[in-house]
Structures are given as C-alpha cells and as structure tokens.
Amino acid sequence: MAIFWRLLGFLRPHKVGVWASLFFAMAAMGFTVAIPALTGAVVTAIQEGDADNVTRYGMFILAAAFGRWVLTVIRRLIAGRVSLGVEFDLRQRVYTHLQGLELGFFDRQQTGQLMSRATVDLQSVRFFLGYGLIFITQSALTIVFTAVAMFIIDPVLAAIALIPVPFVVWIAFRYGRIARPAQQEVQQRIAETTAEAEETIGGVRIVKAFAREDRQEARFEHAVGRVFDQSMYATRLRAFYQPLIGFLPQLGLALLLLVGGTQVINGSMSLGHFTAFYTYLVTLLGPMRMLGMALGMAQRAVASGARLFEILDREPRITTAPGAPPLPEGDGRVELRGVTLDYDPERGTAPALRGIDLTVEAGTTLALVGGTGSGKTSLVALLPRLYDPTAGEVLIDGANVRDLDIDALRSDIAVVDDDPFLFSASVRENIAYARPDATDEQVEEAARRAQAAEFIDRLPDGYETRVGERGLTLSGGQRQRIAIARALLAEPRILVLDDATSAVDASTEQQIKLALREAMQGRTTFIIAHRLSTIALADEIAVLEDGELACHGTHDELLEHNALYREIVEKGLPDQVFLNRKPVEPEVAGL
Template identity: 35%
Template structure:
C-alpha cells in the first residue's frame, strides 16, 4: 500500500489532468451503460411497433409516479419511436467517443508526466550516491532499473490506468443497469463476488513475485552485455567469444524460464474469469426464464438484462489483467524505491561550511579506512599521517594494493574515513559542503574517461558556458590544439564513446586540458601505467608539467620524471606510510623505495633479462 501511495504522490503535479480524466472516464462509463438501457425500447417498441405505449421509460423513481423518459432528452420535433432511439444512440455514442479521447489523453498525460518525474528522481538519486554504491551494484542492474523497471511502471500508470478507469466506471454504471432490469434477480450475482476477488488477489500475488524474478534475470543479461561490449577487445584477444556466448545463452535460458513462470501466473486469469462468468450467466438465464413466464419482466427487459450481464462481464474479466499489470508495476517499483531510499555512506551536514578556496594545507591525521564486502570488513589504510602544504607536489609510491588510490579518493570525499580525520585549511571534510570541496579539486585518472560528445564539450565538461578561447588556451597548454585542428570538424568533432576515435596519448591530453579549464587549486593525478610511443609520452609529460605548475598536487607516480619533480615522496606498503622524503633521501633510507626504484622507476634499458616460462606456465 505504501508503494501505491508513493507512486500516486508523483501525480500531484498533474492533479487537474488526473481529476479531469476521472470525470471524463466516468462519463464514458455512464454513456456506455446508458446505451445498454436502449436495448429494452428497441426490443419492446422499435421491433414491436404495435406496442400500446409509445413512451419510452428509462427509470421510475421508487415510491413516486415520476419517471425519466427518453423523449425528455431529445428535441421535441422528433416523435417517432424509432427516430428517438436512433437519435439517442448516435448522440450518446458521439459523446462517449469525445469523452473517451479526451479522458485517455489526459490520463496518459498525467501518467507519462509522473513517470518522467519518477525517472528524474531515480536518476538523481543514483547519480548522487557515493562510489561505494556503484561498487555494490552492477552496472546492468542499475540500467535495468532505470530502463526496464521504469517502463513497467510507466505502462501501468498510463495505458493500463486509462483502460482501468474506463472499465471501472463502466462496471459501476452497468451494475445499476443490471439492477434496473433484473431487480431481485441481480442480487444473485453477489455470490460470485468473493470468488472473483479471491482469485484475482491470489493470481496477482503470484504475478508480482514472478515478475520480480524475471526483472532480476533481465538485469543479469544486461550485466553480461555491458561487460562483453565494453570489454570486446579483451574478449577477442583471448578468443572468448564462444565462452561469452555460452554465458549469455545460460542467462537467456534463465530469463526464458522466469518469463514462462510469469506467463503461467498471468495466463490463468482470463480463462478463470471466463469460466466464472459463463457459470453466472447460465444460472441467471435459468432463473430469468421463470420470471418471464410469470410475467415479472418483459422480454425486452430480460434481453436488456442479458446484454447488461455480458457488458458487466467484460470489465470483470479485464480487471484480472489490470490487477496483474499493477502487480508487475509494484514489483518493479520495489527496486526503484529501494535504490531511491538506499542510505548513502556519505551524509552532508546541514548548513555545511562552504570553502571559498584553498590556501594552507591538507592534513591527514591518523586516518584509517575499511570497506565491507561479502567476506566481512577489510582494512585498507592504517594510521595514515601526512600533511600536504599549499604549492607542494606530493608523490605516492608503492606496490599494487598498498592503498594509494584509496588514499587519494578520500581527499575529494568519495568515501568517508573509518577513523581519524582529513582537514582542508583546518576544516574537517565532513563539515564542508561536498560541492565546494570538489570545486577546489581537479582530477586526472589513470583510465581516461571521455564522453561521446564533441572535443569542445569534453574539455569544457561541467562548464558549458566557458568561452571557446579558454577551451583553446587549455588545449594549447595540454599540447592538444594541433591534433584537434587536424580532426574533421576541429573542436566540434564527435570523438565517439570513451573517445575511441583518438589515440591513447590524445585522450590523455584532452583529459589534461579538461583539468586545465577547471583550473582547481588542488590536482589529484593518477599517472597512466600504459606505455605510449616516445613522441606521445614526451607530449603527455610536457602537458602534465603545464598542468601541475602553480598547483598543489597529489600524484600516484609511476614514472621517474614525476618522482624527481615531487617536493616530497610518501612510500606506502600494505596500507601504511613507511617513509617520507625526497628521492635522494629515500634512496638512502628506504629499502622499499629502493626496490620500487629498481622494479618500477628505472629506465627500460636497465631491466633484467626476462625469464621465459615453460609450457606448464611455471
């Protein structure tokens, strides 16, 4: 019930369209039921012109002599019974059509509007989550929720809701027609109400559960698609196409089985409603025949009663389908609201302090960090103490897994520390607004992230109104302007997904230009480990020198030139800082740094001869 109310809450901005559609659909149901009332006069008067009375009575108010006649609703110059019925039939049908069109449009307007708002809120909720959220949830699962689950809710709250409102009011008013024609006979229908409601509820519960399983299996397929498409080069390099195909087929088979279970749950509803309806109508036919024989109702009234029963049966039968669709939407909405309600690890304080700039230092005091996974809590950093003064270049070095990337990710508060604190100009990061903090930090990552957009928009990312001259100046400083001008449309050239149309060195220089445009006083640099050709390497290094000039830099260093450029070097191993100093000092004092220098920083010519592996791989 809470999820239903929460979905309807999104209708608040479209309340007048929703309210108007309800009245219009009520008019559709009323006019639909009204046309059934015409069955009796057609049978008793039009098809029997010798009828003693030419007054067509629609409804007599109980306890009075007053009655509503059809002639009261048609122009006075139409006297012929056939003409009265024909005129009423045409006008009521035209009015129903107009109301149906307007009501369907308005309910879909409200439905699509609320789903647009829901989709926007879900995307915003996902986008604002911390990095730990994206580590917990696979990309395919997030895409499935943002696309497939939203689509299911959208279908229910637009197309299905439109049909439901129309059929609901048709049912309500047709019940009145059935009671009008059948009198006490119509009350026999009540014995079937518990059977219908119980069946619909049971089927709907099964549909909701099987639909949720189907959505989960679909998310598995989207995960596989995302991995194989984005990693297509690795798949091909290792000749893993057949293995990936088998993995996809297994996931598709699981989705097939889940969909079959959902179909089995849904398919039973229509035959069951048909059977219940057929039994009800057959019993009423038997009882109704006796009433005609006793003169309790005319043949026209009985025929109208049967038509009304069939008209009543159609909404009841379709309600099972509507209920199934709404249950599918509720199943999909459970994942949507789970993501929206997920408690983020990072909580910004109310009225957090706004940084106006960076002037003094970043102090890391007794910082520890641990993350949780299925195996429990794992400590990554232990008692880290480091001060990075304004204008310094501090290099972090250490073997893989030492905690370097984790440490630099704590500075822009991608994660919160588990213990200790990080201060920027004397303010705890947890007391500072996240937006103002990240405004002070530029980042160039090891993996160059570019978007399927123009060169200009990639360089000016996050600053769409930046002048083109500033973009070009940043590109020149990053030594990218010349190759950009050789592109087909210069700065307006689309570079493709992840910039695949550019070389590795060109992508890195665009990322450097992007950081230059942001012009943040603090730079976090994770040097790429991928090898470039000599010319590209020299261009990237020169561009990095331009980027680092005049900034406070924290760099995860992989090159000797970067290490020598650093004011201080912090050596990390197994989550600890084991030594801090200059290159020369560490070469004298730190065995770990000496080993790193021999293995990682020394020139390629100095590397030892490679050891060939035997066929066994040992």
C-alpha cells in the same frame, strides 16, 4: 499495499489530470449503462409495433455511443498526458537521486541492473499509473453502475446473475498475491540479462581480441533462458487465472438465460426487459476480463516499484551539511591525521588504508609510490570526498573536508585518471567539461599546455570533432592529453595525476611532463607513479605498502635512510619490488 500506496504518491503532482480522467471515465460509463436500457426499450417498441419509438430510441443509442466515444477519447488523451508526466517525473527523480549517491554505491552495483530499473521497471510503473489504474477504476465503475441498473430492473434476477462476481474478486486478489513475487523475479532476471548485455557491449574489444564471442553468447543465452523460465512460470499463472476470471461471469450469463428466459416464456418478464438485462450482463464480461489484466499490470508495477524504491530509499552517505562553506583561502596544504579507510567494514575485509599520518605543504608535488593495491588511489580519493575515511580526518588548508560544501571542494580539485573517461561529445565540450563557461581561447590554451593542440588540429573537424563513446575513436595517449587539458582548464588548487602518462609513448611523455611542470608550479600536486621517470617530477615521495605509510621524504633523504626506497630505485620496478619483498620492518618504516 504499502508499495502500492507509495506508487500512488507519484500521481500527486498530476492530481488534476487524474481527477479529470476519472470524471470523463464516469461520464463515459453513464452512457455505457444507458445503452442496454435503450436497447431494451427498442425491443419493446418493436414488439408493440411502435415505429416512432424505435426511431427515437435508436437515435438515443447512436447519441449515447457517440458521447461515449468522445468522452473516451478525451479520457485517453488526459490519461496519456498523466502517464507521460509520471514517466518524466520518475526519470528525473531516479536520475537525480543516482547522481546524489556516493561513489561507493556504484562500486557495488552492476550498471546493467541500474539501467534496467531506470528503464524497464520505470516503464511498468508509469504504464500502470497512467493507464492501468484507470482500467481498474473504469472496470470497477462499470461493474457497480451495471449492477445497480440490473437491481433496478429485477433484484432477484440480478442477484442470481451476479453470483459469480464475489468469486471473481476473490480469485483476482488471490492471483495478485501469487503473481507479484513471480513477476518481481521476472524483473530481476531481466535486469541480470541487461547487465550481461551491457557488460559484453562495454567490453566488446576484449571479447573480440580474445575471440570469446562464443563464451559471451553462452552466458547471454543462460541469462535469457532464466528470463524465459521465470516468464513461463508467470505466463502459466496468467494462463490459468485470467481465463478463469473471464469464465466465471459466463456462469452468471447461463443462469440469466435459464431463469430469465423461463420468465419471458411464462410472461412474467417482457422481452425488452430481458434484452436490457442480458445486455447489461454482457457488458460486465469485458470489465471483468479487464480487471484480471489490470490486476496483473498492477502486480508488475508493484514488483517494479519495489525495485525502484530500493534505489530511491538508499540515502546518500556523503552529503553537504546545510550552510557548509567552501574551501577557505589557501594554497592547498593537505593534512591526513590518523586516516583509516575501510570500503566494506560489515564484511570484515582488510582496510584499504590504515592509520595514515601525512602532511603535504602547499605547492608541493608528492609522488605516491607502492605496489598494486597498496592504497595510492584510495588516498587521493579522500581529497575530493569521493569516499569518507572510516576514522581520522582529511584537512585542506586547515578545514576538515567533511565540513565543506562538496561542489565547491571538488571544483578546487582536478583529477586525471590512468584510464580517462570522455563523453560522446566534441573535443571542445570534453575539455570544457571542467568549466562550461570557458571561452574558446581558454579551451585551446589548455589543450596547448597539455600538448594536445597539435593532434586536435589534425582531426577532421578540429575541436568540433565528436569522439566516440568513452572516446574510443581516439588513442589512449590522445584521450589522456584531453583529460589533462580538462584538468588544467579547471585551474584547481590541488591536482591529482593518477599515473597520467601511462598511455603515451616516450616522446609524448616528455612533452606532457614539460607541460605538467608548468601546471604544477605553485599548485599542490599528487602523482600516483609507477615509473621512476614520473617519480622524478616530485618534490617528495610517499611510499605505501599494504595500506600503510612505509616512508615519506625527498628522493635524496629516502635514498640515504630507507632501504625499501633504495630497492625501488635500484630495480626500477615498484610493483615487482612490492610483490617479492617481505613486510616492512618497523625500524625501516619511515624517517
């Protein structure tokens, strides 16, 4: 019930529409309740041979039916607007909330699961709030109004005919308690299937490269089978309870025919009253069946709402304090003081970084060297506050990044990944993503500096050429140069290059390095390097091993004083060196 009441809170911005819809529903129910009484009056007039009253009451029935039709159309239009308004609000709220969550949240979530909650679950909630709630209210009003009319005609017969109603209500609520967890499990398994489909489509190149379509089909079949099995369980519940809810009122109808028919034969009730009474009871059958369906809809909405609230109740763990200032004036001096980073301390995993003390003066280019998993990417992710250190401080130009405005901080730091992401948009839009207000000349200048202008000019529509999803219509080197252009356009105070030349050939690499040397002039730059040719771009080198700073200094200093760095330079294969060597001895761990 707590989730149900929270779901009703989404109707608050649309309360005028909700009340209007309820008003028109009640007015339509007034006409609905009037029709059986008028029908009874027509039957009485027929018995009495009163043609004038037959015509008069017939016209009243026609007017009531027309009025009910008009009011129902208006009610449905209003309810539809409310439903779509709730959907709009929910989509915006979920999307905005997801955008505000820290990167660590997405590290632990499947994209397909999140997409399922933002689509399938959201649809269930909006359909119930827009229509299901009205169905329940309308069914309840019909039952109440009709019951009142029946008691007015004959209280004893009404009590006999309505005996099944309390049982219908009890069974409906029992069905709700059983159906909710079953439906929630259906929603979860649908989300798992969505995640499986999203992963297969996202990795379709790998699937086809290894000819593993059969394996993916088997995995998807298993996921769909789980949805089928759970859905069948939920279907069996519906197949038993919903017909039962529809059957019980038929018992009341049978009692009415038995008792009321006997009264008509005995002359204690007119045929007109009996007809009206019978019509009222028949009118109840539809709402009682609808009540069962609407309660099933409510259970699906509650199950989906619980899954949505799991996201909406997850508070962002990296936020900007009210009134937080931007980066102070400076040239990009970076200092890490006793920094430890543990991505999941609750699971007792080893920290990605441990006790890092590192100072990078403004305008310095620092190469981060180390084997896979040594903590290089984790270290640079702390600068724009994609993650917060578990312990220690990260300072830029003397200011702790925790105390700064996040948007302003990140606008002064540009990152180029080893696997750059491009949006399904034009080349120009992808480069200008860093600065949407950039002019065409600025975009093209950034492309020239990144050595991308030449291949862009050869594209079918030049800068207006749309790249495919994730930029897969371009080569790896082309995507990387567009990403570099995007970073250069931002004119950042700090530039992070995460192995940014890994996907280009030797000739293009040299061209990009010439451009990067110009871009790095006077700008603090972090280069995650796996090639000695990339390390050569740096003023200083920091070697990481198992999340610790093994050594830090210039190329010449490390060659002279550090055995680990000499081994890296001699072998020219940083990853292989770290894979085969023993842990760093304390006396060689730094200068």
